Amino acid sequence: MATQRTPRTDPLTLEVVELIGTVVARYHEEYEEAAAEHALTGAQAKLLSLLTLEPLPMRRLAQKLRCEPSNVTGIVDRLEARGLVERRPDPEDRRVKLAAVTEEGRRVARGLRDALDFAREPLAGLSHEERLSLRALLLRMLAA
Numbered sequence: 001m002a003t004q005r006t007p008r009t010d011p012l013t014l015e016v017v018e019l020i021g022t023v024v025a026r027y028h029e030e031y032e033e034a035a036a037e038h039a040l041t042g043a044q045a046k047l048l049s050l051l052t053l054e055p056l057p058m059r060r061l062a063q064k065l066r067c068e069p070s071n072v073t074g075i076v077d078r079l080e081a082r083g084l085v086e087r088r089p090d091p092e093d094r095r096v097k098l099a100a101v102t103e104e105g106r107r108v109a110r111g112l113r114d115a116l117d118f119a120r121e122p123l124a125g126l127s128h129e130e131r132l133s134l135r136a137l138l139l140r141m142l143a144a
Contacts, residue, residue, distance in 0.1 A: 034115035047075050052109045055100035
């Protein structure tokens, strides 16, 4: 007979988890608002931000966004119609099309990033050493 383990979590850990969830929720809420100010959906804004790092094939975009490739095609079509992204042949495999951000798309993505300021003010209230500690702790959590 299999027994189900009950997670043993102390109240401090539960509180930290709740606080992280609140930060994430506020980030997503502000991200959606910033996207709407640029007449973008959240998915369009995320895709645009991803493409500022490097051009990507549709399949890889779908993996990063955790959605079907057919959905990515529609998102790219709408962004392309607005002049924010363009399709290019992959120099390594000309059968593959890459989605790439245009200069206008880069400008819009920068505006999105600059609009996300809910954490900037509270973070500015922390000392440099506190911000370094917070960054180190977050990186440690992500590496686990």
